[in-house]
Amino acid sequence: MIEVHELAKHFRVHRRPPGLGASLRALFRREHVTVRAVERVSFTIPTGEVVGFLGPNGAGKTTTLKCLTGLLHPTAGTVRVLGHTPHHREAAFLRRISLVMGQRNSLFWDLPAADAFEVNRAIYGLAEGPYRSALAELATLLDIEALLDKQVRVLSLGERMRCELAAALLHRPDVLFLDEPTLGLDVNGQAAVRTFLRDYNARHGATVLLTSHYMGDVTALARRVLVIDDGALRFDGDLAALVEAHSPHRLVRVTLRAAVPAETWVGLGELSSVDGAVVTLAVPRAETAAIAARLLTTLPVEDVAIEDPPVEDIIRAVFAHA
Numbered sequence: 001m002i003e004v005h006e007l008a009k010h011f012r013v014h015r016r017p018p019g020l021g022a023s024l025r026a027l028f029r030r031e032h033v034t035v036r037a038v039e040r041v042s043f044t045i046p047t048g049e050v051v052g053f054l055g056p057n058g059a060g061k062t063t064t065l066k067c068l069t070g071l072l073h074p075t076a077g078t079v080r081v082l083g084h085t086p087h088h089r090e091a092a093f094l095r096r097i098s099l100v101m102g103q104r105n106s107l108f109w110d111l112p113a114a115d116a117f118e119v120n121r122a123i124y125g126l127a128e129g130p131y132r133s134a135l136a137e138l139a140t141l142l143d144i145e146a147l148l149d150k151q152v153r154v155l156s157l158g159e160r161m162r163c164e165l166a167a168a169l170l171h172r173p174d175v176l177f178l179d180e181p182t183l184g185l186d187v188n189g190q191a192a193v194r195t196f197l198r199d200y201n202a203r204h205g206a207t208v209l210l211t212s213h214y215m216g217d218v219t220a221l222a223r224r225v226l227v228i229d230d231g232a233l234r235f236d237g238d239l240a241a242l243v244e245a246h247s248p249h250r251l252v253r254v255t256l257r258a259a260v261p262a263e264t265w266v267g268l269g270e271l272s273s274v275d276g277a278v279v280t281l282a283v284p285r286a287e288t289a290a291i292a293a294r295l296l297t298t299l300p301v302e303d304v305a306i307e308d309p310p311v312e313d314i315i316r317a318v319f320a321h322a
């Protein structure tokens with residue numbers, strides 16, 4: 001159970017004016033500004049629910065996750081996770097949560113993954129039996145058996161991310177915070193992480209709060225989303241309702257084998273981008289299949305992919321309508 005009430009986090013930062021003279025003067029008279037990263041955010045997540053946490057860059061997602069895991073002390077408001085106050089950082093709390101940040105590396109680079117896991121085992125004081133069974137389960141689910149003896153630094157990004165997830169879950173946390181867990185992964189890597197997270201949630205009933213820029217992650221895993229912008233919570237509810245209401249289009253990305261005249265695209269949707277042989281059309285949601293079929297039968301098409309617009313675009317549409 002996660003309970004957040006009127007959470008605020010402000011940062012006081014030193015303002016550096018442009019120009020050498022102004023910078024020198026600022027050495028003696030420091031000016032500060034307050035960054036309101038999170039402002040009066042409230043929500044509750046019941047045990048076992050998977051919730052997507054969306055918002056544009058700088059919206060306050062990571063700051064919120066840091067407050068929920070106790071890495072930051074809230075400026076105001078209250079946060080309770082599993083009945084604990086996160087910033088007290090009690091051992092009993094830390095043993096039951098995990099924070100995975102896609103852009104951070106928590107494993108020791110020079111160690112083989114198996115040894116890096118042993119470090120986590122020591123940190124969490126896991127007994128041999130539960131550790132072995134958690135490792136065996138995670139190694140199978142994440143398909144990392146063959147990687148365990150390899151040095152972390154030689155792993156590919158996707159392989160390393162799967163090892164990071166294993167390391168973060170060896171102590172079987174009840175609450176999992178994921179900040180961009182599929183960042184930079186290719187399509188297969190993203191799919192592997194999503195499938196794993198879904199299985200893990202189904203097996204252990206873990207509560208999951210997940211941020212991602214890939215709409216696919218969020219649609220695959222979460223029914224409910226929280227949308228934050230400029231530090232404030234703008235939406236808390238059903239993802240499908242949010243997408244339907246604010247993203248009437250899907251993107252059809254066509255890779256051509258040969259050039260086609262520009263007028264080909266007239267009536268097929270809105271031309272969103274042309275990058276060499278790759279053309280992206282924004283088409284009405286309900287007509288996606290029909291238009292993709294028409295493209296395949298009438299044009300020299302090598303490949304067609306259908307996607308939802310990036311989360312950022314949907315979020316922007318949400319705020320354009322607000």
Ligand SMILES: Nc1ncnc2c1ncn2[C@@H]1O[C@H](COP(=O)(O)OP(=O)(O)OP(=O)(O)O)[C@@H](O)[C@H]1O
Nearest residue numbers: 011013035037055056057058059060061062063064
């Ligand atoms: N330690 C800090 N000191 C000063 N300002 C900070 C600090 N951490 C975050 N901020 C500011 O707070 C705001 C929210 O940042 P945060 O990292 O939470 O956003 P985010 O939603 O996670 O963005 P992104 O999707 O780009 O990771 C930003 O304006 C950021 O510059």
